[in-house]
Each structure stands twice: as C-alpha cells, then as structure tokens.
Amino acid sequence: MFSTGSNLWLMIWPASWETIYMVSIATVVTTLLGVPLGVVLVVTRQGHIMANKLVNRLVGLPVNFIRAIPFPIFILFVIPITRVLTGTSIGPNGVIVPLSLAAIVFMARLAETAMLEVPYGVIEAAISAGANRRQIIWHVLLPEAGSGLILSVTILVVTLIGYSAMAGLVGGGGLGDLAVRYGYYRYRADVMWVCVIILSFVVQALQNFGEALARKYNRR
Amino acid sequence: MGLIDIIGLTKNYGEGAKAVAALRGVDLSVEAGEIYGVIGLSGAGKSTLIRCLNRLETPTSGQVIVDGRDLTAMSEAELRLARRDMGMIFQHFNLLSSRTVADNVAFPMEIAGRSKVDIMKRVMELLDLVGLADKAGAYPAQLSGGQKQRVGIARALANSPKILLCDEATSALDPQTTQSILGLIQSVKDHLGLTVVLITHDMRVITEICDRVAVMEDGLVVEQGPVFDVFTRPRHQVSKAFIEVVISRKDDSGAWGYVPRGLLTQVLFLGPSAEDPVISEVVRRFEVKPNVLQGRISHIKGRPFGIMLLDLTGAPEDCRRAVEYMRSLNLVVEVLNDVQHG
Structure with a gap:
C-alpha cells in the first residue's frame, strides 16, 4: 500500500523541525504577551482591583476583532507587519508572526477565563492583609490560577500546531504543509499517513503532559 | 473616643435613582480590648459595615476613625499600612489554595517585606497558637472547615494587628466547631490584647463571647449596649426576635399547642x-x-x-x-x- 520512497524520512525530519521551530517560538511569544493581556482583561473588569471600563473595552475590542478573521486570510493580511518584524514574509519566520499575533488574543481570553476562576474573596483577603495591586497579581492571581493557566498553554500549543498546518500558504513548511503538498497533491499516501500519525501522537502526548502538570499544581 | 469610632457612616450601591442604601447613618464606638458584636439579618448592612472598617468598601459618607486616624481620608498607600494593623477572617476562609498552611500564614508578612528568618519563626509561633503546628505542610483543601478558619486566624494575626475583624467567621461551621473557633477568638483576644469586631446573624455567637452588641436593621443600628442588658431587656422588635432564637420560647410552647x-x-x-x-x-x-x-x-x-x-x-x-x-x-x-x- 505504501510506496515507501527512500526520501520519506528525509522529508519528515526537516518538516518536523520546522513545526517544532514555529510552534515553540510562537508558544513562548504568545504566552509572554497573552497572559499579561489576560491579566489586564481580568483586573480591569467591573468590581475588580483596577476596574476600568474604557481600558477593558479597548483591550477586548481587538481581541474579538482578530478572532473573527479566518487564519489563512489573517496570514496574508498581516504580511506588512511580518516583514517589519522578521524581515521576510515567507518561510517559518514568515509564519511565526501571524501565528503569534492571532494566538496572543486567543491566549488572552484563555488566561482571562483561568484567572476568573480565582474566587474574589481570596483577593479581598490579600487586600485586607495590605497587599498592593502588583503583589495581588504576582502572589495571588497568577499562582492561584496556575493550574488553569497550564491547561490554557496546553490548549494553546495544540491550537498552534493546528494553525501551523496553514503555514504552507506562505511557504512556511512543517508537517501539515508536507501532508498537503506530498500526501495530497502528489498522492504520497505514506507521507500523509506518517504526518497524520506523528501529529496525532504529538498532540495526544502534549495534552496528557499538560493535564498531568496541571493536576500536579492543582491544590483545590 | 473608642479605639474605633464610626461616625454618620452611609454607603450606597449604585448611583442616582437606582442607588440602594446599605448603610443609612451608623454611629458606633468600639472600646479597646472588647469584643464587639454586630447582629442583623441578611441585608441589614452588617457585612457592609465591617467591610468599611478596613475599607474593602469605600463609604459614601461619614468617617471611620481607627486609633485616632480617619480611614476615609487616607491615600491608598497609607491605607495599605493601616490594614496591617487590622486582621480579618472570613466566612469562607479565603485561603490561598496553591499555598501550604505555613505559606498562607506567611503571606501577610511577605507582603510587608519581612525577612525569611523572621517569617519562619513567626509562622511556627502562630501555628502553635491556633493548634495546627502539625499541619504546616498541608494544603487548605486537605483541612476541615474548622482547621481552615484556624489558619485564617493565624494569617490574620501574622503582622500582630491591634484589631481582628470577623466577617461571619463561624457561619459556615457546625455548632461544635463554632464553639471551638469562638473559644480560640476569645483566647487569642485575651492572650494578645486584641480588640475584636465581629458580625453574625447568630445570637448564640453574641452571647458566647461578645461584651457589647449592636443590633442592625435596614442599614441602621436600632439598639446597642452591653450584651447582658440587650439580652435581658431588649427594646427593639428585631432584638427580641434574635433573643427568641436562643431561648426558643416560641418553638417549644407552639410545638405542643x-x-x-x-x-x-x-x-x-x-x-x-x-x-x-x-x-x-x-x-x-x-x-x-x-x-x-x-x-x-x-x-x-x-x-x-x-x-x-x-x-x-x-x-x-x-x-x-x-x-x-x-x-x-x-x-x-x-x-x-x-x-x-x-
């Protein structure tokens, strides 16, 4: 059934590394920018420690806007920004920018949801102990939401792997792109199968790892 | 002048025509060294009142004077320092679930920037005081309700406050645990020379440990005085209703018709x-x-x-x-x- 061409693994390895490269950099960038944005979304809510309707709206607006645009269109739409940031609009580096930009807002919402799980009474206990806002965010909000945030990052990584499959649009490479170009257009069923199997194993493993880590940090 | 003087305190939620008055002009004076109880039904304003004492709620008008300083006139930074002189415990304990018992007690001291060595020593002292020295490494989820409140008390006392605020501190506990927590509050109060303000809807809490009581209804204090006097010679209908719960006259005589x-x-x-x-x-x-x-x-x-x-x-x-x-x-x-x- 498989026409196991000698070049199969020669294609799979570089494609795997491309996926790992794109997804890991995008994960780091997205987490570092998305979580703080999530913090802003939480603390500026009505009745929270820095309640501010205007800021909450202003931050929330692009979050909803970007989420409304289908990802392939978004990749093409942000090409000018991509060029400025990475000097190229093609290849893995051309994908990391749209991937991160789109995922930051996604991550912000995930982090917001995780932090809203922290009972406000716990924050009030910190306030009555004399904590300032910075201390509340660093010593209460983030650690108390820790297990939820780990799950959020897990969902983020899995989503990024999925989105990275569309990288082929700008020649980004990766396993998803390989599956489309060889597995589909060149009828290489073996390439298709190997890509699908690797991706599903990786996603499954990441999900299990994330959940185990979240359980370890969940003391509730 | 008491240690805490509340003068003409009002608090509205919302604004304009939709505003709801939670406090409608409360005057109270709490003396140093006493246990002052505030009793009232849900919605009477007692919770808002105690939360105004450390400005978890900002009053609409009136003054809260603690130890000669007006809390309502303080800046955020002054307020944070003032709060360290007031410990607070809560109905639902509000412990940090991601921290151990010892780290929960350490929290207010970390916030205050005290040294690690200092903190460790004080944590053990406090856990001894509340009888939980053997639970230092446990997480709150592994504790019973009474134990959680003991951690809450130890945390509230961490920075050696003068005042302990108890917001329905025993309302989520069974009667036996309530007794032991009240006993602990009384003993730490005697031991450390604290002033305690507590709110409750349970008259038994008042008769058990309070020196003086204020009865609240609809945002106002309708009766106040030494617990013995209010209990034995209640003037207001609300006070009488609370007292009847304790002596359960109505229940018993009504029951057998x-x-x-x-x-x-x-x-x-x-x-x-x-x-x-x-x-x-x-x-x-x-x-x-x-x-x-x-x-x-x-x-x-x-x-x-x-x-x-x-x-x-x-x-x-x-x-x-x-x-x-x-x-x-x-x-x-x-x-x-x-x-x-x-």
Whole structure:
C-alpha cells in the first residue's frame, strides 16, 4: 500500500523541525504577551482591583476583532507587519508572526477565563492583609490560577500546531504543509499517513503532559 | 473616643435613582480590648459595615476613625499600612489554595517585606497558637472547615494587628466547631490584647463571647449596649426576635399547642436572684397557681441566668399582684398573653 520512497524520512525530519521551530517560538511569544493581556482583561473588569471600563473595552475590542478573521486570510493580511518584524514574509519566520499575533488574543481570553476562576474573596483577603495591586497579581492571581493557566498553554500549543498546518500558504513548511503538498497533491499516501500519525501522537502526548502538570499544581 | 469610632457612616450601591442604601447613618464606638458584636439579618448592612472598617468598601459618607486616624481620608498607600494593623477572617476562609498552611500564614508578612528568618519563626509561633503546628505542610483543601478558619486566624494575626475583624467567621461551621473557633477568638483576644469586631446573624455567637452588641436593621443600628442588658431587656422588635432564637420560647410552647388558662408569663432570673426560691414565695403570698411550662439556665459570657415560662392561674387581681411582686424582686417579667387579660 505504501510506496515507501527512500526520501520519506528525509522529508519528515526537516518538516518536523520546522513545526517544532514555529510552534515553540510562537508558544513562548504568545504566552509572554497573552497572559499579561489576560491579566489586564481580568483586573480591569467591573468590581475588580483596577476596574476600568474604557481600558477593558479597548483591550477586548481587538481581541474579538482578530478572532473573527479566518487564519489563512489573517496570514496574508498581516504580511506588512511580518516583514517589519522578521524581515521576510515567507518561510517559518514568515509564519511565526501571524501565528503569534492571532494566538496572543486567543491566549488572552484563555488566561482571562483561568484567572476568573480565582474566587474574589481570596483577593479581598490579600487586600485586607495590605497587599498592593502588583503583589495581588504576582502572589495571588497568577499562582492561584496556575493550574488553569497550564491547561490554557496546553490548549494553546495544540491550537498552534493546528494553525501551523496553514503555514504552507506562505511557504512556511512543517508537517501539515508536507501532508498537503506530498500526501495530497502528489498522492504520497505514506507521507500523509506518517504526518497524520506523528501529529496525532504529538498532540495526544502534549495534552496528557499538560493535564498531568496541571493536576500536579492543582491544590483545590 | 473608642479605639474605633464610626461616625454618620452611609454607603450606597449604585448611583442616582437606582442607588440602594446599605448603610443609612451608623454611629458606633468600639472600646479597646472588647469584643464587639454586630447582629442583623441578611441585608441589614452588617457585612457592609465591617467591610468599611478596613475599607474593602469605600463609604459614601461619614468617617471611620481607627486609633485616632480617619480611614476615609487616607491615600491608598497609607491605607495599605493601616490594614496591617487590622486582621480579618472570613466566612469562607479565603485561603490561598496553591499555598501550604505555613505559606498562607506567611503571606501577610511577605507582603510587608519581612525577612525569611523572621517569617519562619513567626509562622511556627502562630501555628502553635491556633493548634495546627502539625499541619504546616498541608494544603487548605486537605483541612476541615474548622482547621481552615484556624489558619485564617493565624494569617490574620501574622503582622500582630491591634484589631481582628470577623466577617461571619463561624457561619459556615457546625455548632461544635463554632464553639471551638469562638473559644480560640476569645483566647487569642485575651492572650494578645486584641480588640475584636465581629458580625453574625447568630445570637448564640453574641452571647458566647461578645461584651457589647449592636443590633442592625435596614442599614441602621436600632439598639446597642452591653450584651447582658440587650439580652435581658431588649427594646427593639428585631432584638427580641434574635433573643427568641436562643431561648426558643416560641418553638417549644407552639410545638405542643398549649393553650394557657391564665397569664402566660416569662420570668428571667438574673445574677443572685436566680438562687432565691421565688416561685414558692409567690405561691405562699398570693392566691395563684403557677404551672411551670419550661425552665432552663443559660449563660451570657459565663454569667448564668434562668428563664422560666409560667402559666399563672387565679383571680386576675391576684395574678397581677404576683407579677408586680416578682418585678419588685428585680426579675424581668413579661406577660405574653397580655391582650386577653388586659
């Protein structure tokens, strides 16, 4: 059934590394920018420690806007920004920018949801102990939401792997792109199968790892 | 001037026509070293009141003066320092679930920037004080409700505050655990010379440990004074209703559907009068037959007092004189079915 061409693994390895490269950099960038944005979304809510309707709206607006645009269109739409940031609009580096930009807002919402799980009474206990806002965010909000945030990052990584499959649009490479170009257009069923199997194993493993880590940090 | 003076305190939620008044002009004074209880039903404003004491809520108008300083006029930074002099415990404990017992107690000291060595020493001291030294490494989820509140108390005391605020601290606990937590509050108060302000909807909490009480209804303090006085001579309807919960007069007499033949009379024996043979003296002096329906001894902060429910039968004039006689002995006598007998 498989026409196991000698070049199969020669294609799979570089494609795997491309996926790992794109997804890991995008994960780091997205987490570092998305979580703080999530913090802003939480603390500026009505009745929270820095309640501010205007800021909450202003931050929330692009979050909803970007989420409304289908990802392939978004990749093409942000090409000018991509060029400025990475000097190229093609290849893995051309994908990391749209991937991160789109995922930051996604991550912000995930982090917001995780932090809203922290009972406000716990924050009030910190306030009555004399904590300032910075201390509340660093010593209460983030650690108390820790297990939820780990799950959020897990969902983020899995989503990024999925989105990275569309990288082929700008020649980004990766396993998803390989599956489309060889597995589909060149009828290489073996390439298709190997890509699908690797991706599903990786996603499954990441999900299990994330959940185990979240359980370890969940003391509730 | 007390340690805490509340002057003309009001608090509205919302603005304009939709505003809801939670406090409508509360004046209170809490003396240093006392346990001051505020009792009221849900929505009476007691929770808002205690949250105004450390400005978890910002009052709409009025002043909160603690130790001579007006909390309502403080900047955020001044307020944070002032809060370190006031520990607070909560109905739902509000412990940090991601930290161990020891780290929860350490939290206010970390916030205050104290040294690690200092903190560790103080944490062990506090856990000893609340009887949880063996649980230092446990997480809150592994503790019972009573143990969680003990951690809450240790945390509240971490920065050696002068004042302890208790927001329905025993309302989520069973009666036995409530007793032990109240005992702990009383003992840390005596041990550390604290001033305690607590709010509750449970009159038993008030009679168990409070020195003075304020009764709240609809955003106002309707009655206040020493617990013994308010308990034995309540003036306001709300106070009477709370007291009835403790002596459960209505529940018992209503339960067996007793129809009094004479004057249904409640007699409170206070202090030394509880030891005199009053009833036999009444029988000897007047042509009345008291039928004892209920009698019990209760305690208010360790002071005993007796409650007796009598059905006094006899000529109306004799019954009236018997009641007057008992009143002359300084007993608190209330005729409960006064309407029929004029």
